[in-house]
Amino acid sequence: MISIYKKYLPAAMLASMMAVAPAVTAQEEADTTATPMVQLAYRQVAADEVLGGAETINIADLMKKNYINDLNGTTLKGYVPGYNGNSLWGSDANDGRLLVLIDGVPRDMNNIPPIEVESVTFLKGAQAVLLYGSRAAEGAVYITTKRGHDGDLKIDAHASTGWAVAKRLPEYLNSASYMTLYNEARVNDGLDPLYSAEDIYNTASGVNPFRYPDVDMYSKDYVRRTFNRTDGDLEISGGNQRARFYTNINYYRYGDYLKVGESKNNYTDRFSVRGNVDVDIVDAVSAYVNAAATFYGSHSAVCDNDKFGNYWSAANTFRPNRVSPFIPISMINPGALAALELVNNSSNLQNGMFPGGTISDPNNIFSEYNFAGDSKFTSRQFQFDAGVNVDLASVTKGLTFNAKFGIDYATSYTTSYNNKYATFVPVWQNFNGKDEIVSISQEGKDEHSGVQNISGSTSRQTINFSAQFDYARRWADVHNFHAMVVAAGWQRTFSGEYHKTSSVNLGFEADYNYDKRYYAEFGLTGVHSSRLAPGHRQGWSPSGTIGWRLSQEEWLKDSEAVNELMISASASKLKTDLYLTDYYMYSANYTNGGWYSWAPGGQAAAYPKRGANENLTFIDRTEFSANIRGDFFNNALSLNASFFTHKLSGLPINNSTKFPTFFSTYYPASSFVPWLNWDANRRTGYDFGITGRKQFGDVYLELGVNATYYKTKATKRDEIHEDAYQNAVGKPVDAIWGYRCLGFFKTDEEAASVDQSALGSAELKAGDLRYEDVNKDGVVDSKDRVYLGRGGWYGDPFTLGVNLTAKYKGFTLFVHCTGSYGAKSYKTGSYYRPAGENKYSSYALDRWTPANANSATLPRLTTTNANNNNRDSDFWLYSRDRFEIAKVQLTYDFPTHLFSGKVVKGISLFLSGDDLVMFGKNRKIMETTVGGSPQYRFYNFGAQVTF
Amino acid sequence: MAAGLLMVSTASCDDLFDPAIENIRDANAMDTEAKYADAILGSAYILMPYSSGPVNDVATDDAVSNDLSNAWLTMAGGGWTSQTGVSTDNWRDRNASIQFLNLFLERVDNVPFSTTPGINQMFVDRLKGEALGLRALNMYYLLQNYGGKGTSGELLGVPIWQESYDATTDMNVARNTFAECMEALLKDVNEASQLLPTDFVDLSNNNQIPAKYAGLGVDFMDYNRVFGSTTWTRMSGRIAEAIGAQASLLAASPAFQGSGVEWSEAADYAARVIDRAGGLAGMAPDGHKWYTAEVIGNNTISTANHDEIIWRGGYEENSSIEGDNFPPSLYGKGRVNPTQNLVDAFPALNGYPISDPRSGYDKNDPYSNRDPRLDLYIVTNGSTLGVNNAIVETSTDAASTDGINKESGRSTRTGYYLRKLLRNDVNPNSTNEVKKYHYTKRIRYTEIFLAYAEAANEAWGPTGKGTHPYSAYDVIKAIRSRAGIGTANGDAYLEECKASKETMRTLIRNERRLELCFENIRFWDLRRWQADLKETARGASITGTSFNYIDVEPRNFADYMIYGPLPYGDILKFSNLEQNAGW
Known part of the structure; x- marks a missing residue:
């Protein structure tokens, strides 16, 4: 408690100083403005006075024409300049570094139904996140929930139901094609074909699919093409001058594509309630309380075999000819009594069929989903936050005090029944042209423990608090001054983790404007990180911003062409500990771990986790940004554009170029290498948003375009390369590296003439890939890897959002499109790069053969690991450029006059489609999900009734 | 509200202003904690270079792997570079181990092992001896992997580290000569063998206490506490000498002419170890099948060794090596496949090589009338294996996937499966698993x-x-x-x-x-x-009674690959570090 007092002391002193300072004659109170307010850090500012760095989506308004089920990067992409669906201004938002605040408390974006949300503010500029301290340094998203308003009781009921329709399913070869091509691969490798012509014929003819299996994992017998999602909620709000409330009860449930065994019952549902209350206790004191509870559950079939993962990953690996999952008992020769007895003892017979297997494949995903049991994942979240506002005008005019406190609790666990089961390996014979099973052996045993297992229990607690003094005054009608001091901190505790995630900082901000024309803002935050060594734990983050609101100048004030125009520029330097992933990274810290034993004894060994570096310090985000924003031609056109450049410097690394490789080992995981602030990255770019709106008779049209472009550059790296082209410095941070492919070897002689043996294939032949020997040393090896393009790891380099709203009488049409450009990806995995025992996709049909040497799109097939051909090279690279129609919604609001004097005050219906169309050269690749649940278009129908 | 703030402030200050306390220690903690000092030495024990099964044999003419992602397979196919992990791992682990040993050796004299000076002295001697023996072991493997002629033509070893380093140490040092390294190695061996008893065995009376401790006021119980059987399988005098013998053989070999070690010295070193076991008469009669069920059985006395064993790891009851190497019909992965080259190296029963007409070798019945070790070490077509003595068919017309190349990643690629090191009484089938005791021979x-x-x-x-x-x-x-x-x-x-x-x-x-x-x-x-190094690995594709000998895997090694490469990364970093020629 004493330490807390000490930390807060400066805040209190600063506040009291400010309270005394303005002895100037204060003539008027700070005025209130009617323009919409934007949530910035710890305060709200009139939209036309924001000095850049922040963008807001009014979700409550948007939902009237664009009903969205979930808040996430996809559903929010393209609505505001600066947010590309992944990050703000291309900053490194990965690994949860983008801070999401709901009503000021760090929370999960996926745990708030959009219907409960009033607005989402993207705090992209350094000046905008300054006051949130260290852990907001890569940007913050502030979600504000709805609140009650003074007025009649208002009840809104929403219901919607829709179908997800799979966009595109992976295409795999059937058994006969697979076997034929596998034989070709064997011959390519100098081996004999594995499958006889007879086997292939029998498989292709489908004469006996139980002996010659041909399992299509994406058959309609196993995978539905659609599943349903239904949402419903009830909003009740109201209040009076003293107290106001908003409540929401929300439920959704959706199904799954799968219909194999227990998986046909798969579902996910979520139920939540929220209550937000505002109370004016006395005139000078008001308070609020928000509470929300979420119950999330999902039910699924169990797969206890790690080899398969889940159905989708199994679908990518389980070859069609391997096993018949179910075989009719009637196929057993009636004289094979032992076999019949064995099978009839199984507790898993289905429709006269027994589960099939082989010694190599005793289990498969079908038997797992049918017999291995089922599980239920449960997650609960309770959120509570409250705050108080005290108007201290009685102490000092213009002074207010505000304190907030939040506490969240989240738990999750999985309950399951896990069963073991036997499968049966048939031995077939053909008698007089008829296949019969003559004997059977058993793999595994049937075991139903009947015990409910509980696993994966986790819990998480978040505590958040802040206290602030605000001082706002206006003097001489032209001097507008506001200052605040904020002390804030939050802390998150995870089950099973000793250390907590913490943030604590003390912020000061002062802003002044002269006659709402000339603006100046200064912010200073003292951040504290307990991850650093004593004496290095404090840092200061300053920020300065100036703005000129030209539209308030006499010479523009009455212009019809320019209704609003503000230009601003900002410079900041933020200190963050976001990249210090652990505590005590500055100390050598020997640990006990690993086990060494001798015949009668043993104990844990001791070794250092790292070398010491007491000087380890904060990472800096140094930023300059400029913004122009205006409304023109009677507000028919709005423009908003920013330029930004920021550098992240002092990123911690274990500098490998200074120390030999043996300073670190894998087991035990020891290291004598210290952490050092070293790497630096620059991000530069621009964003803009243009909206035009016009009424044409009965028709209202609004068209908006939002765009974000960023580029990245590694400006400092710890590296040594023989060849300069391998240096990461100067290349994008999200660089993709690989070999430069020169196409297929045309002849075996050509293949024998070059040395690519370092890539790991013993023998190269015509139809294998040839790579460029970039450094001309006669050998192709890892020194010939070059920069090939940008991966867009922080969002596609250039993203575009285009949205159109058209209104005619009660009808509203809303169309939202997104464009994404400049990023490349590798085609990865066996679907695109088959080798060895991989399942073959339809791409294998276009493999290299002597006959199609000129049109082939894959190297020759092989049963080896294809180390040479499957190296990352531009052969496998594709552009992710695409333009998507992300949303189309038609809404009809029944005319209000129908409801005058009725209980029902309004009805609205909508029909919508999500993720409808993608345009792009590589659309097929981007739309196909391999090894995972297929992407879908979502067709939704919904209604809103207001009481 | 105030109560809430109060609660937060008092309840959860950890990590907010100061980090939650951790038990942070450094190397100096050895000065006060004996067990901790031993744990530092323990890191060197963990880093020892031994494997429980065949690893690099699949990059020789003796075997191939059926695991196509095996790193040694890739290496043998021509993928060996100075960046190949499996060949540079030793650089990392041997040198790191030496660092732990140096850290330990620098402090061992001051570690308070016992308040009784005599006992303390014995502990210091033993642990110092262990550390020196282990340092010699690491040097042996460094020389084996990295010793060689540098780009200058000089026969080089590795940089000799006899003091611990830290982040401020200048690591840009040149390699010592091979001879200097051998000298340091043998010095460590000799010191270790003086400090350590031949074996860690319990004494039964005070008269047996070695003269050097007899005057220190310790009794045989005290001696047993330090040097007794509770220390079995840690570095002993016998082990240190055996490492000396291994290293001198390496140094005397043709590839390392100029190492300063002569053949006679290598023979003397080996004889020293042999004489510890009673000379030629001490050769264990079943020493060539020490791993079998009949020799190990369930007899797992932890503080004794089979006569064949100089050094071993602990007993572990498992079925993992059988699971890796049994054929697929016996629920194995068929990993290590012996080659025809190796099979042909086994002579006939009468001792003549099969290429010699006097051997009586029958091309149509190649596995009969052969050296019994062939059947002991290798599963040939039609031989039996496993708890039920099932017949293993490796032929192309085999009914099961045991047949050659029937299934990639499971079947043999050569027509042979491994039998050596496996226990016949183990069943790796997860449904009816039978585990048995194994240990790692060092x-x-x-x-x-x-x-x-x-x-x-x-x-x-x-x-x-x-x-x-x-x-x-x-x-x-x-x-x-x-x-x-x-x-x-x-x-x-x-x-x-x-x-x-x-x-x-x-x-x-x-x-x-x-x-x-x-x-x-x-x-x-x-x-x-x-x-x-380039002898192609061959196999036998058997159909019915016809034998078709096939090439399975080339051995794409260049001539310079008689010496391994130093890691590319360190060569780039350190200008004084000379790479072996060719790499």
């Missing part, structure tokens, strides 16, 4: 016998004895007789070979290949002998 006597034979033959000829009562010929005769070959004809072929050093050399190398197969020895043997 050093065994047969290797030292063969080291002696090789060195003595070079130094003194087949029947020369130096200062020892046995010759290379004597050793080889004992080993072949133990294996059961040439017993009916007085091993006529051996008698023929003893006529010259050259024929004897060939025979000794072949015996070494057979006896030590699948023990991660041949990969480096081929190199120190400067032998042919």
